Amino acid sequence: MLESLATGAAAVCNPLGILLILLCTAAGIIFGSIPGLSATMAIALFLPVSYGMTPLMGMTMLVSVYIGGVSGGLISAILLKMPGTPSSVATCFDGYPLTQKGQGIKALGVGVFFSFLGTLFSIVALIAIAPNLATLALKFGDFEYFSIAVFSLTMIASLSSGSMVKGLLSGFLGVLLTTVGMAPIDAAARFTFGSTQMGAGLDILPVLIGMFALSEIMVTAETSAKKDRTQIVQVSTRGVKGFGFSVAEGLGQWWNALRSALIGLAIGILPGLGGSTSNLIAYTVAKNQSSYPEKFGTGIIDGVVATETANNASVGGALIPLLTLGIPGDMATAMLLGGLMIHGLQPGPLLFQEQPVLMYGIFIAMLLSNLVMLIEEFFGLRIFVSLLKTPKYILLPIIFVLCIVGAFGLNNRVFDTYVVIAFGLVGYIFIKLHLPVAPMIMGFVLGETVETYMRRALMNSKGSWMPFLTRPISGAFLAIAAFSVVYIIVKNVRAYRRQKQNNAL
């Protein structure tokens, strides 16, 4: 393997290869950092450019855009409370409060560094154990996917800060939204109100832009007319060294980072689930296992470490089934598959034997791009923060125009821009009523997976529900899901009784 890696490195490390990695990683970071322009869109726009290149150079370009794009999402999540990509939704929860405290540089530094570690971890896993992991992923059928999605949905209860009922309502609203459009399996039209546009369903990107970006602009507009509030937040860069956090702080996060990397990798491997799910799950697990869960959401680095390690670890994870089995896990990897196919290459086990230079060259390109991402984002930290010096009445409308470009460019239809407006209003209602957004996003991300796999599994079992319980992996996940629900209920009942007793005293 080392020999193959060395051959791959020799093929990538030429002036064109290095230049492509430098430029395309930067382009990916810019795309990722702008809410509305995702890593997927960046790959889609760069895909035609790769056609005229050799397969290795084309893939070098695309994986660089991918790695930069997933990581770049943290910048706007931390500085503006607007996730740059769906993968960095949970980064807002603690990243933005840190910025509000004047520790934006530290939050960015932590995010960038642990993004690097997350990606590195997953690339090493991809190189070392890809075939074994891919075989394991193949054992997952419809029953298992359904159970994993149900298990992940039970995390909604943990994501509900404050009122559990409000959290559950928010989560169900997310699932409700996934049922709009053509149903899986039989393509029955649902909740389309006679509109053909609604038939295609709601895409996550316009929903997220509306919920986070437009609603935030509306809330900002309420107070922006006051002169003392024209800047978003003051972030001092004076006296900040390196990444803005100490070695002790970094080392203190080792277990959180490792756990989140494993979560990100595992979720990334499973087709259909990716960074958009893993960042929320890693955040929830970090919160649940922390000795100070009440501090989550107030601006602590633990939250940023968990989400950024996990979503970047999903990058390598998603490439495992793609490169070893030819199965794309999400839209971004489907685009990468397209990048290989336009050169007449079909990913799978045979490709490792037939094109070792290409495959190992891609691995080397990923490692280099990850390093370049770290360096570029490190030197960009102060530039990103200086963006906050722009008055918000200028910055936010320009970001919104970019959001609309992203929403429109997604499917080239104006309908998606209307979705942004509608969800801007929903997001504003959520903010005003203090409803948690995270459960809704979780429900939205997983709702379709639950329904599709449930219906497919039931078709396989001829209507019997028993295999969900009797198949070992599926049964285990459902048991853990049931346990976690019971645990949360017991915990809440106890907390309620304690509060009642305290009130009585």
Add this chain to the structure above:
Amino acid sequence: MKLKKYEDWLTGAFFLAVTLVYASQIPLIKRTKISPVNSAFLPTIVAICMGALALVQLYMAFRNWKQAKAAGGTQEKAEDSPDYRRAVYTLATALIYVMLFKPLGFVLSSILYLTVQMSVMAPKEERRPLRFLLISVIAVAVIYLIFHNGLSLLLPGGVLTGIL
């Protein structure tokens, strides 16, 4: 602030309204026999759970209201009063922007939107429409060049089709 006082009630009412509209559409879903459970199965579960939770939310709002009344009402802290009008203007400006996006084209609608939105959000003493117009033209030109010319993203030309 008044909204805070009615937050729990409004939450329950909002979700109950969503559930009622949603549930009213469930009978219209075409039932097929391809799969053991049809396409109305999950929506029905969602509607039942959401409806029940919305009612629980309304009950909790009622209970809290009764408790607050028994305690003689709590004093609300005086908050910095938000200017809701500007939020509504922002939403309206954004809506008009997307409505004009195709007929006027990306360039003109975006310049118009940016100039108006900046004027809506800026403090009175910093409101300089000409400056905003200039910033908008530059910003839109840069975005258009990058996406349309650089990355071949098809943005609506509108009235400027054939000119740009």
